[in-house]
Amino acid sequence: MSENKHSVTVTVCNPQGLHMRPAYLFAEAAAKFSSQIELVKDDLRIDGKSVLSILTLGATQGTQMALEATGPDAVDAVKVLAELVASGFPRESDG
Template sequence: MTEKTVVIQNSTGLHARPAALLIQKAGSFKSSIKIIKDGREADAKSLLGVMSLAIKGNESITLRAEGEDEAAAIEAMTQFLESHQE
């Protein structure tokens, strides 16, 4: 299992469009990927799950991946979240 805390750089947070792009990226990995915010956890491959966390800009979240490509998954998700500004 690999975990990493990330600060959301998109000033409007993870609204529908960036959340959909994130889910698309998560879906390209075999590992189970979770997003954790304020003690609540959601499947990073589920749009409803991610949207239910109501992640705003400049908030911290934790990414947790478990599986054969977990390190690559965390790296790709982190890179997207830290660089995506819409």
């Protein structure tokens, strides 16, 4: 059976970009899925479950990235995480 892989393009919409708090919220949400989660920006491909890795993207508002999930719950993972990015991280507050 081929691997269950799903992908969608997401755009960072919160004015502060993917700073540490949103990066943490994303990694925390990603960790709930057993699928491998990756974010791809230009030639950078990073582990979406690692706060540090997400921060290396330096993703400002308007940045487009591919969100990829590979594994048994890939469909749900892409849906939930894409919604989180699109929501602008309402829990981000300052920081």
